[in-house]
Amino acid sequence: MSTVTIEWIQPDGRGAGRMPEGVVRLNGVVPGDVVDFQEPGRKGRNIEGTVTAITDPSPNRVTPTCPWDAQCGGCDLSALNTAARHNALSHMVAQALRLPESPPVVRSPRATGHRARLKLSIQEDQVGYRAHRSHDLVAIDTCEIARPELNSALAALRAWITPGALKGLHTLEIRTDGTKVAYCFESSRKIEREVRDGLGALGNVALNGKVIAGDPKLFMDVAGLRLRASPLAFFQVNLEVDELLVAFVVEAIQHNQGTRVLDLYAGIGNLSLPIANSGPSVIAVELEGQSIGDLKHNAQRLALPVTAIAGKVERFDPSREAFDIVVLDPPRAGAQRVISKLLRNRPRAIIYVSCNIRSAARDLKEAQKVGYTIQSVRCFDLFPKTRHLETVIVLSR
C-alpha cells in the first residue's frame, strides 16, 4: 500500500500524482485528494494503481447530485467543483500545447440541464447509459445534464415502452433544439414491421436516419441564423456554449482579416454560415450525406456565399482552392494527414476547434515546425461535469 497526493487530471479522466518512483494514475480521484492505493501494475515509470481509501479529500470535492452517479459512466468529474474542474482541464490544455499559462475557460450558462442530445443504449426493453468501462446498462429515468425537453421525452418513452417495443434497436439519440424533440433510433439489422410502426407513436422519429414518423429534422439557432439539422447530421451538444464558441471563431477570422475561408469538417454549417454572414466567402468540406444536404440547404435559404464540397477531407485537394484562413473542427482522432497538405497553401491563420487536445497538439506541431505560432487559445465548457473540454486554438504565421 502507498500514499499519493493527486495533482492533475489526465486526458483519460484519471487523476495523477508524482511518487519518487514515477507517475501514479488512478480512477475516481480528483486534484487535491490524498489517497492510499495498491499497485497492481507498473510500466517503466508509469504506475497503475487501485484506490483503497481517500484519506484526505480535496477541498474542491462536491457531493454529486445525480442518483446514478456511482454507476453511470457519463459525468466522470462530477465530484469536482466547476472552478477546480476548469483549472484542471485548462492546465491539461496548457501542458499539451506547451503554453506558458493556462488558457481561460468560458463557462456553460447552464451548469446542468445543458445537453441538447442524449445518446442512450437499448437493451431488451430498457434504455440507459453504459456503466463506467462496462457494457452494463444503467437504466436512468432522468438525467440532470439533459435539457428539460429531453427529460420529458425520456419520461414519455419509458411510459410508452411495452415488452418487445424496442426489439432489434441498439441505440437511441434523443435531440432537441429547445422547441422540438426528435427520437433517432439505430439498428444494425432489419426491424420487424410491427416495431417500426409502433415507434411512430413517439412523435418525430427516425430510424437509421430515415423518417419513421412526424418530422425529426431540428432547427439550430446560431449567430442569428436558423440552421436545419437532419437526424444523421452532427448536432451541437450545448447550444448556449456553441453560440459563444462560434462568436469567438468569427472574431478570430475578422482579427486576421480573412476574406476567403476554408472550413473543414463543416457539419451543417454551424461555423461556415456565421462566418459567411460576417463577410468572407467560405468553402466547406463535409463527409456525411445528410449534413452536406443540410449545409447546402441552409446556405441557399440564407443566400450566403458558401460552397459545399461533399467528401472526405483527406481526399480534398486544397492546392486547387484559394483561401487565406482555414478552420478545422475534426472528430476526436484529429486531422493528422490533413494539416501538412493545408500548409502548402500557406494560410494566414489556422483556427483549430478541438474536442481532444492530445490529437490537436500532435497535429499542430506540423504547423509550428514551419513557423506558425499560437496567437490565442480559448476553452469552452461544452460538457460540464466531465473531463471533456472544447478548445479553439488560433495560429498565425
Ligand SMILES: C[S@@+](CC[C@H](N)C(=O)[O-])C[C@H]1O[C@@H](n2cnc3c(N)ncnc32)[C@H](O)[C@@H]1O
Ligand atoms: C466535430 S463535428 C463538427 C461539425 C461542425 N464544424 C460544427 O461546428 O457543428 C465533425 C464533423 O466532421 C465530419 N467528418 C468526420 N470525418 C470526416 C472526414 N474524414 N472528412 C470530412 N468530414 C468528416 C462529421 O460528419 C461531422 O459533421
